[in-house]
Amino acid sequence: MKLRQIVSELALTEYSVDEKKLDTEVRTAYCGDLLSDVMAHVPEDSAWFTVLAHLNIVAVAQLRDVACVIIVNGAEPDKQTIDKAREQDVAIFGSKENSAQLCMKLSGKL
Amino acid sequence: MTRFDLHIHTALSACAENIMSPGQILSKAKEAGLGMIAITDHNASANVSASIQFGKKLGIKVIPGIEVTTLEEVHILGLFENPDELEDFQKLVDSALPPGKNIAEISGHQLIFDFSDEIIDMDENIRNIGLSLPGDRIVSEIKKRNGYVIPAHIHKRVYSLISQLGFIDPNAGFDAVEIAAPMWSRDGFKIGQRIEGYPVISGSDSHFLESVGHFHMEIPETADNLKDLMEIIKRKK
Numbered sequence: 001m002k003l004r005q006i007v008s009e010l011a012l013t014e015y016s017v018d019e020k021k022l023d024t025e026v027r028t029a030y031c032g033d034l035l036s037d038v039m040a041h042v043p044e045d046s047a048w049f050t051v052l053a054h055l056n057i058v059a060v061a062q063l064r065d066v067a068c069v070i071i072v073n074g075a076e077p078d079k080q081t082i083d084k085a086r087e088q089d090v091a092i093f094g095s096k097e098n099s100a101q102l103c104m105k106l107s108g109k110l
Numbered sequence: 111m112t113r114f115d116l117h118i119h120t121a122l123s124a125c126a127e128n129i130m131s132p133g134q135i136l137s138k139a140k141e142a143g144l145g146m147i148a149i150t151d152h153n154a155s156a157n158v159s160a161s162i163q164f165g166k167k168l169g170i171k172v173i174p175g176i177e178v179t180t181l182e183e184v185h186i187l188g189l190f191e192n193p194d195e196l197e198d199f200q201k202l203v204d205s206a207l208p209p210g211k212n213i214a215e216i217s218g219h220q221l222i223f224d225f226s227d228e229i230i231d232m233d234e235n236i237r238n239i240g241l242s243l244p245g246d247r248i249v250s251e252i253k254k255r256n257g258y259v260i261p262a263h264i265h266k267r268v269y270s271l272i273s274q275l276g277f278i279d280p281n282a283g284f285d286a287v288e289i290a291a292p293m294w295s296r297d298g299f300k301i302g303q304r305i306e307g308y309p310v311i312s313g314s315d316s317h318f319l320e321s322v323g324h325f326h327m328e329i330p331e332t333a334d335n336l337k338d339l340m341e342i343i344k345r346k347k
Contacts, residue, residue, distance in 0.1 A: 034183055036208050036240035054268055055125075056238060059216040063236075084216055 001026055001109050003067055003091065006047060009109075010102055012070060012093035015077055016085035024091075026067045028110055031099040035060055042066055047106075049099040053077040061090045068092065072099050112333045114146040115139070115326045116173065117187060117262065117288065117313025120157040121221040123177075124212055124238050126317040128219055132157055133227035135322055136164035136172075142323025146339065148173035148189050148313075153207060153237040155200050156222045158193060163225050173336050177262060178203060178252075179238070180245040185262040185269045187288065187313075188252040191336050195255040202251055206241040245275075249283055258340055259283065263290035263315060264305070280306040285340060288313055291325045301329060302346035309343050 004022035007014065024045065031049045032038035035056055042048050044065045050057060053075040061069050068091035071077060077085070077092060085092045095102055119126035120135060132149075139147050149161045149172060158174045165172035174196040175189045190196040211234050212220055220233035241248070252259050264271045264278060264287045271278050271287075278287065287308045289299050294312035303310045314325045333339035 034181075034240060036181065036183070036242070039208050039210055039236075039239060052268070056217070059213050059236075059238075062213060062216065063210055088216055 001106070006068075006106065007093060010070075010095060010105060012095050015082050015092040015094060017068070017091040017093070018089050021068075021089070021091050024067045026110060029103050029106060030066075031103065039064065049102060051075055053081065055081045055084060057081070057092075058084045058088060058090050062088055070095060070102065072097065072102065111328065111330055112146060112339065113142070113144050113326050113328050114333070114339060115144055115314050115316075115322075116148040116175070116189060116260070116311065117150050117177070118147055118316045118322060119151055119177075120149060120161065121219065121223070122151040122154050122157045122233060123317065124152070124214070124218040124220050126151075126218070127319055128221060130316075130319050131221075131223045131227045132161040132164045133223075134319055136161065136168050136170060138319060138322035139170055140168045142326065144170060144323060144326055146171040146173065146333065148175035148187070150175040150177040150187050150189075152177050153179060153203050153241065154220070154233060155196055156231075156233065158196060160223050160225050160227070162193065164227070171335065176200065176203070178248050179240045179269065180248050181240050181243055182245055182274045183240045183269055184245055184271055184274045186245065186248055187260040187262050188248075188257045189260065189336055190255065190257040192256070195257060199252060199255050199257065202243075203241060206243045207235055207237065208239055208242065210236040210239070212236045246282065253283065258285040258336065260286045260288050260311070262288045264288060265293060266290055278306040278308070280308075284308050286311050286343060291315060295325070301327065301343060309346065311343060
């Protein structure tokens with residue numbers, strides 16, 4: 001499923017995304033709130049759902065080449081995180097819903 | 111009278127300013143009249159020896175320390191009386207680091223300094239991440255090496271006991287708990303108070319050179335070393 005479809009289906013708020021990235025094919029989803037766990041397990045080209053909203057998510061997202069980070073539960077990234085994400089071309093979105101609710105909406109579609 | 115700050119980062123911590131060399135930190139500490147400081151970098155301690163040397167020149171006691179990130183992503187300060195004990199603990203920390211390189215463009219650089227305050231190396235390993243060791247193991251390994259265990263900024267929104275676990279375990283064997291500096295000042299904490307039985311203290315958690323010296327703890331007694339300081343803190347009511 002293309003990233004732009006996910007953004008639209010889940011009605012995500014956009015914090016940082018390059019137009020070109022919206023055509024990325026998202027292969028799968030991963031839910032993870034411990035950075036060491038995400039570092040070890042998040043698949044490449046996945047949508048990473050997390051409650052974390054700080055700068056370290058940008059580093060991990062880039063290291064592990066995820067398709068995007070979706071910050072859940074209405075948590076908002078600070079300006080430093082958004083600026084870094086834009087600078088490093090890391091796509092970050094947000095939602096007021098929780099990871100389970102959002103993933104269930106994608107069930108069978110990825 | 112002892113003025114102390116047991117939570118200071120150097121440029122070895124990716125998130126700290128690159129100008130935080132041991133020499134610069136000790137200069138600032140001297141200006142502020144600090145008598146004892148602990149150097150506590152994230153999962154690292156390569157700038158401790160140089161800091162101790164600069165401390166000796168300026169008459170400031172430098173405590174070998176480290177800020178460990180547990181598996182649960184809680185920050186815990188490990189303070190040692192002896193640099194050898196910290197060095198040994200560092201070997202364990204290094205063995206428990208997840209693989210991965212630090213991306214300096216995002217996280218910042220991790221700089222190592224020599225005794226002339228020159229940069230001699232850059233640490234490439236990702237260090238602002240949880241180790242593969244759970245908190246209780248970290249506590250016992252620090253204590254095994256005669257170190258003191260102080261969970262950092264226990265109420266912080268991230269990387270704290272409260273954010274990660276939701277509670278302070280009265281049986282965890284901590285030596286003290288650290289309240290973040292802004293909260294300490296705002297809520298009027300005093301040495302002698304306790305949370306879940308643990309003495310409270312605070313520290314600057316300096317990540318910027320200008321922060322060093324701006325916030326510190328003070329006790330009327332004279333403590334020449336970490337052991338004496340901790341005993342005084344634990345005795346207070």
